[in-house]
Amino acid sequence: MTQKIGIIGTGGITEAHLEALASLPGVQICAIAGRNQGRAAKLAATYLPQQLLHFYESYESMLLKERLDAVFVTLTPQLHGEMEVALAQSVPAVFIEKPIANRLEPVLKAREAFKKAGTVVATGYMxxxxxxxxxxxxxxxxxxxxxxxxxxxxxxxxxxxxxxxxxxxxxxxxxxxxxxxxxxxxxxxxxxxxxxxxxxxxxxxxxxxxxxxxxxxxxxxxxxxxxxxxxxxxxxxxxxxxxxxxxxxxxxxxxxxxxxxxxxxxxxxxxxxxxxxxxEREAIFRREDEAFLQAAAAGDASGLRSDYDSALETxxxxxxxxxxxxxxxxxxxxxxx
The missing domain is CATH 3.30.360.10 (Dihydrodipicolinate Reductase; domain 2)
Structure with a gap:
């Protein structure tokens, strides 16, 4: 089964995940959402030269137009909150880079949304x-x-x-x-x-x-x-x-x-x-990304070593x-x- 993946964010940590995901079988990265469209295109050309991707300036547009099995969020800490609530309503599995925010209030709201939707959530504590x-x-x-x-x-x-x-x-x-x-x-x-x-x-x-x-x-x-x-x-x-x-x-x-x-x-x-x-970098990102995608495919987060609750505690x-x-x-x- 091919898993259709979306990426939100185009920063440096996005490269590590794209490199890992490109090496995994059965993974199709369908879309990248980010304000820097030039950067998104460059990342795609570097790590996914054989894949046809759609580029979006906002995660809202991506969620509206794409049917995704999982989304990776690689944004800076202050941008979290409403996005996670929207993701809980739109996709069955979400990977969020650490730290999951820089305030507790949006995380508590997101946790409730994820629990209500039954979303499989992993976090980037590699x-x-x-x-x-x-x-x-x-x-x-x-x-x-x-x-x-x-x-x-x-x-x-x-x-x-x-x-x-x-x-x-x-x-x-x-x-x-x-x-x-x-x-x-x-x-x-x-x-x-x-x-x-x-x-x-x-x-x-x-x-x-x-x-x-x-x-x-x-x-x-x-x-x-x-x-x-x-x-x-x-x-x-x-x-x-x-x-x-x-x-x-x-x-x-x-x-x-x-x-x-x-x-x-x-x-x-x-x-x-x-x-x-x-x-090393490539191997550890591959390990955590592969474990997340296995959990996403199974709809079972029990095997994840870093979930949303543990990231909230940290x-x-x-x-x-x-x-x-x-x-x-x-x-x-x-x-x-």
Whole structure:
């Protein structure tokens, strides 16, 4: 059976999904919706030279004219809300890139729409599909342990996209980038129940339209009683390598993840350390996209590792950190959800 796919968005992350989808059998990308029609045509020519596509300036036009089995949404955080409600009424399956928004209100409305329609929804937290994360889950389950401490970081030069450097559009680095590390921490350590954060400002200068925190230091408590920290920052000068990683420790296990691939160094008791390399960009996007399309074809989301509810949980934690830094107080997740 051929699955007919629509794409909403023409940004950089769209390329990764188009490359993955083009390599999967039984997939026909029928349409791309986006305001930048020239960019849409270029993407199609690069990744889908043999396919006949329709281009639309709005998702509304695409949904009105196309009969699609699934839609991929690759838009910036501030553009979510009404679109998801429309998708719930129009297509049976939706993949939404992370973060699923930069505010909770539209996500709560969309969740209700998806549940009412029975939509299969996956989200783009690709680290959940990395072999090291899956191995760490298995190791903790085998030991019947949960992490006591965790420490995550995402520090790098500022991304070049103009929307990214505006709080109202991206939500800031903790919401837009470090969300991957927060999400992985939740997978392995369980729900985060309270958050306290402090922000640094004034180090990044002479960047047009920039109004983000330069760095954010976040402490958290998990539902299991563990504690942890996250450090995130976009203050490094261009050319710096940056640092992305997550470390967790339980009574007999230590897990050290490095890079966006989540390469794992695993220590279990007195056993020699084990290394497990993560998947490269093309392979990890193919894995998550293929799993989503299998779920879409079956009408069954039970096999998805990153669904809408889990993405909502991660978004709430990152927004709680932003609120904590702004209000100078600890924020409990029960205040938001």
């Amino acid at each position: 680290m959940r599909w990395q072999p090291g994360v899956i191995a760490a889950e298995s190791s903790l389950r085998e030991a019947a342990e949960v992490p006591v401490t965790l420490s995550g970081c995402w520090i790098n030069p500022m991304p070049g996209a103009s929307w990214w450097r505006q709080q109202a559009l991206s939500g800031g680095q903790f919401v837009e980038q470090c969300t991957h590390i927060v999400d992985t921490a939740i997978v392995l350590a369980g729900p985060i129940t309270e958050v306290s954060a402090m922000a640094a400002r004034g180090f990044v200068r002479d960047v047009p339209d920039y109004d983000l925190d330069d760095a954010l230091a976040v402490t958290v408590r998990t539902g299991a009683g563990g504690v942890g920290t996250f450090i995130t920052g976009c203050y490094q000068a261009g050319g710096q390598t940056g640092r992305v990683g997550l470390e967790l420790s339980s009574i007999t296990r230590q897990f050290s993840f490095s890079g966006w691939r989540a390469d794992l160094l695993l220590r279990e008791g007195s056993n020699p350390p084990r290394k497990l390399a993560g998947l 978004l709430a934690v990152t927004l709680a950190a932003v609120q904590s830094a702004r209000d100078n107080r600890t924020v409990r997740l029960t205040e938001l959800l």
